[in-house]
Amino acid sequence: MFMLLTFIGVPVSVIGSLMHWPSIILFILYCLTIIALSSYMGRATESLAIVAGPRIGGLLNATFGNAVELIISVFSLKAGLVGIVLASLTGSVLGNLLLVAGLSFFVGGLKFKRQEFNVFDARHNSGLLMFAVMIAFVIPEVFSMNMNETKTLSLSIGISVILILLYLAALFFKLVTHRGVYQSGTEKEAHEEETPEWGKGKAIAVLLIATLAVAYISEHLVHTFEYVGKTFGWTELFIGVIIVAIVGNAAEHASAVLMAFKNKMDVAVEIAIGSTLQVAMFVLPVLVLISLFFDESMPLIFTWQELIAMVSSVLLMVVISNDGESNWFEGLTLLAAYVIMGIGFFLL
Template identity: 70%
Template sequence: MAHRLFFIITFIGVPISIIGSMMHWNEILLFTVFCITIIALAGIMGRATESLAIVAGPRIGGLLNATFGNAVELIIAIIALQNGLVEVVLASLTGSVIGNLLLVGGLSFFVGGLKFKRQSFNVYDARHNSGLLIFAVVLAFVVPAIFAVKMTKSETMTLSVGVSIILMVLYLAALYFKLVTHRGVYVTKETEDVAEHEEAEWGKWKAIIILALATIAVGYVSEKLVHTFTTVGDKFGWSELFIGIIIVAIVGNAAEHASAIVMAYKNRVGIAVEIAVGSSLQIAMFVAPVLVICSLFMGSRMPLIFSTPELVAMVTSVFLTIAIMNDGDTNWFEGLTLLGAYVIMGIGFYLL
């Protein structure tokens, strides 16, 4: 049912986006249309990727999910970089990390907890992800910001590239670890049951064609969306930081967020945790490094240096999430705690 709605919105939204851009409609209206269209396209891309993952098998499927999981946000960020909006891109990365951990994790735990008093998931997987979160966010993001104080711009960029390469190598190693050498350790009964009964929604070639067309459409609509940021920011009093952290992050991940919440409601909270934490790790260890490398070939270079409020938000989000999920079970109150933290941060970034 959901994918039909995504297709309907896409078939309406993409033509309206093209016509509205050509006829120079009101930018606030266009901003709304672009956001809704991108959310629908993200949902379609997610469905296509899932179908390809099922057809290709668990190992290749895991790699496909890792590669295309945040494709929409990566496309938006690359286009924003091309337009010199480095602060928006860094803010969107921050927003994705805290949004996945606090908003998605919080809503999943809260919604699932209202139906089930206690929900459990793989504690070993949670602890494994906790270590990666501390490495990727606390170490790889905080250390460059500290060293950059005593460095030139050139040295800061060199450090950022070095950190980015290490993050990508470790991310690929983590995929190999979970999908190949230690796959049995991190497969729960819940995951096995889901995998056994899963059937591909679309055939291989249909999924590839849909994924390709959706990616092209996302690229076009994202480019138009980026050009509305200045007008929207001036109209509503939103800073580039707020647009990146709240708006871009939510739009780019909305379809995936909804999937996590539905899984928790169905008592598959392990999958919801994997979506929330896995997406944060993918942003920190893959998307951010790729953007740093891509910026080397653009007019605006993007060092991996976040502002102090961004770093504080990400670090506190990581430690709060670890404290809540490291025991392997959760409830609605823990979800509400995560949501409360997200709202506090959202207010702070709005007023900053």
């Protein structure tokens, strides 16, 4: 089914965009095609996770998934849509922590009574999440109240550079100096027993090709949002926080849920939380620096509604994940939080 959707959806999407088909038809077509491509990204991630381990597999999935969002955001910044970019990045944080992790915990929990993941990674990621969202995002908002635009932008640039450097240091810590030090027993067994569906080269090639296809389709999907928003009565904030974030992270959603269903929670958690950290500590700071080359720069300033939503999501995720275990009810709790925030952004 996904193979058929992919091989039909990609060329038809290209034809539809060139022939300017109705926006509603293109919106549905683009979404279905991205979901189909996401299934291939999920299979490639699973193969890489077996060959290279869950950390690298999850990291590669998050990187390729966020590459799509980075590309869309750069085009949006060039068009001066700073608010939409910040809203979509807020949506990525909420979507990964509440929707992706929630669906993973829920779907996996329906099949397995109790699932475990690396508690050391969970606690390490919790500290980085607290730093990235509750310090690096809140501080600019608080201090900017008594600053002009120039000083606010300077503060944003300084914080962005620090975030990028700390993110690179975190990767060096996990993948080089402390690789395998905090490896769980289940992780070692899975790595030794399983045979990957695809080799490393083929899996990376599939990820790269699928990412390029998703990037092309996603860029055109953005142009349908305005019409679809007017048709359904959606605001720009709701489109950015909910719709753009869900579609832009479709690959990670599919991959994480698939891993959880197969009881590979180390990979699922690494995708959900690892992607959040990459957005907060790398993608967003890079976009702040890239915006300096455009007519309108993007300071690291969110609305209070966005900040409170992100901080609440981080606190909830830290409390739920710090024991290194999950079940369907914890997943349902995360999903309920996402729905509540979605209603709030819809009515705002």
